[in-house]
Amino acid sequence: MAGPVGRVVRRWYPKALSSSLQVPAFQLHMSETAMRASQKDFEHAMNQMKQLKDPGNEVKLKLYALYKQATEGPCNTPKPGVFDLISKAKWDAWNALGSLPKETARQSYVDLVSGLSSSSDSSQVKPEADSKQPEYETLVVTSEDGITKIMMNRPDKKNAITIKMYGEMILALKSASKDDSAITVLTGNGDYYSSGNDLTNFTDTVPGGLEEKAKNDAILLRNFVGCFIDFPKPLIALVNGPAVGIPVTILGLFDIVYASDRATFHTPFSHLGQSPEGCSSYTFPKIMGPSKAAEMLIFGKKLTAAEACAQGLVTEVFPDSTFQKEVWTRLKAYSKLPPNAMRISKQVIRNGEKEKLHAVNAEESRILQERWLSDECMNAIMNFLTRKAKL
Ligand code: COA
Secondary structure: OOOOOHHHHOOOOHHHHHHHHOOHHHOOOOOOHHHHOOHHHHHHHHHHHHHOOOOOHHHHHHHHHHHHHHHHOOOOOOOOOOOOHHHHHHHHHHHOOOOOOHHHHHHHHHHHHHHHHHHHHHHOOOOHHHHOOOOOOOEEEEEEOOEEEEEEOOHHHOOOEOHHHHHHHHHHHHHHHHOOOOEEEEEEOOOOOEOOEOHHHHHOOOOOHHHHHHHHHHHHHHHHHHHHHHOOOOEEEEEOOOEEOHHHHHHHHOOEEEEEOOOEEEOOOHHHOOOOOOOHHHHHHHHHOHHHHHHHHOOOOOEEHHHHHHOOOOOEEEOHHHHHHHHHHHHHHHOOOOHHHHHHHHHHHHHHHHHHHHHHHHHHHHHHHHHOOOHHHHHHHHHHHOHHHHO
């Protein structure tokens, strides 16, 4: 790829191509003085480009064409084949400049970079709060290489999910759904992926008493699961260790589930006097068949990672010793795929079922609201909370 903009044009999305090719001769309104950009100005603009943040594919294509015209004159290379999308887009952009003189192209390049540079300066005076990631107490959220990673971060409590963590995950998912990343990953810190609902959540009191608390918790649960149903871009679970309860049941709403061979998958709802959530009453029978789903969701059968993979809940299992290295290498490659295409493919796969999933979520939350008030549930929670005192 020749020229200094070759590097930045490399990632190219066909949608930008169609609009960029419709821009006629890049609106070259030149005055006599402006026509005199020197070679030095041109080189300075090329260096400036390297410091600027990514201006988007359309602009990068314009810059490429102007650079080629300024340095080599009118397009003189054979037209690339129709399937070589990137080369063809670049060729088209350069060719569209026709016989534009080299000096004019050089000046246009300098003007375009100077415009980009001043708009990026003005973006730096934006209030800080606009660009700041929200601060989380129970999560670590990072965005790098086109991947937003949401990591549950209560390792000493096996990443049990408190009311606060539910709220923070909702925030983090909403923010990830709008950020620039191509894919989003959920994982856990420490030896567990997550031990599920923090059972001390049940001991919090609210002014309206137990009924009011059950009602509030059911609304929170429904909103939490709703975020997974509606998540607009590829969502990947990295199950780094054992998972219990809701972190297992929502796996049917992820696009990919990678697991360490140390991971286990356990949904002991009956033991706790509770019932399935996370749309698992619908997704599990669909994924693994009704009887395998019943073994997990009614009888609390714990699956190994290999079993969960054989039943379709997990996409692939990796040895724990190489888990992080292997999955991140793969995810970094995936994150370079055209993000709009990935989003749209996900929508095509998932949209038909969204309404059904929201209905299932509403019904599961309603039933759980009742179960949380049952003696069976209260006794099971008391047993867990007092188990150490009994030892
Ligand atoms: N809710 C509240 N606290 C939890 C928890 C949960 N879901 N999971 C783990 N913890 C806490 C433990 O109480 C303990 O806290 P402490 O150190 O203050 O005593 C700490 O995390 C470590 O857990 P511990 O039980 O000592 O570790 P372990 O390796 O012996 O067992 C589990 C781990 C996950 C098997 C066990 O903690 C457990 O069964 N937790 C409940 C899981 C559950 O039923 N989740 C709800 C599903 S619907």
